[in-house]
Amino acid sequence: MNSRTKKTSWKDRLHEIIYEADTKEGKLFDVVLLIAIIASVILVMLESVESFDTKYHSYLDISEWMITILFSLEYILRIISIKKPFKYIFSFYGLIDLLSTIPKYLSLIFIGSHHLVALRALRLLRVFRILKLTRYIGASNNLIIALKASKAKIAVFLFFVVIVCIILGTIMYMIEGEENGFTSIPRAVYWAIVTLTTVGFGDIAPQTPLGQLIASTIMILGYGIIAIPTGIVSSEMTKKSSTIDSNTQSCANCLKEGHKDDAEFCYHCGSILNE
Incomplete structure (x- = not known):
């Protein structure tokens, strides 16, 4: 014994x-x-x-x-x-x-x-x-929860962005044409995505005044679009925010961490925590 x-x-x-x-x-x-x-x-x-x-x-x-x-x-x-x-x-x-x-x-x-x-x-x-840094672990958990809660809104937003890129890419294909590098609608859509995300590789660039005007509009629109997902997730994080008073104690039975400082039993499986 x-x-x-x-x-x-x-x-x-x-x-x-x-x-x-x-x-x-x-x-x-x-x-x-x-x-x-x-x-x-x-x-x-x-x-x-x-x-x-x-x-x-x-x-x-x-x-x-x-x-x-x-x-x-x-x-x-x-x-x-x-x-x-x-x-x-x-x-x-x-x-x-x-x-x-x-x-x-x-x-x-x-x-x-x-x-x-x-x-x-x-x-x-x-x-x-x-x-x-258990408070940061708690914050990361809150971020994951917020992302899950806002996934439907983000999906709708991304779907909208894809539609905008298709429309703008098609318009640029019609305006610029093959002679300016817009050889097909998919390639023009690629340019629209690169421009909207403010990456700007520079491999394709509009040459006509109207094309450059549309490109400028897309670039400005890109800065506004970047802020939208941040706002959606931030809103959900505000709802899910809570005070974290946990430690790094790990359950020997199920390996769950994040127990409260005065916890005697695992919150997940109920096993006694080591002293």
Whole structure:
């Protein structure tokens, strides 16, 4: 019985260090992990510079293997420290952690696949937990909720923009013609989209005074259109805004985070939270 209790508390302690950032050990673990991720991404970038890789290839390779082994050990520890490993393995962060670990091993079979370790940059999303910026996590959740709530309005708006681009592109095709680069209606619609979004590649440009007048109108209209989706989402965020008083404590059973500071049970599965 004592041995079982000892084993459980060891796993709980490991879970607290790896999955949470409210303790000194947990924060230190995440900071070291963050440094390793940044170093790994920098190594991949340097390896893509031919002159640098030619001179320091062996050092870069050894460094990458060291970081890969570190991430492999971390991945294994994450799996054994929770009650339901598949919850982590098939979670967003679990898949990212796996994808950021296997490319170096795959490079032994498939040449060039190790460059996929750049996916490790996605692991930098953990910076929110590392710096204990839970209020920003809450804000990001509010943004997702607001986007979902306003998706119908945004869809209608985008549909309207597409119609406007088709109409304006057709008009410009009729005005400018093939001699000025508007060789077809689809190409003219492409120009209208590029102009309306204020990108302006410059590969096609109207030459006639009337065409230039319409182009100027589209450009001004583009600035006004940019503000509309922002207003829609901002309105929904105002409705959904709430005070966030959660922490980084993670449930060992379902991996849900964002529990309130005084919570004793997981809000999702009801399991007792580690002290």
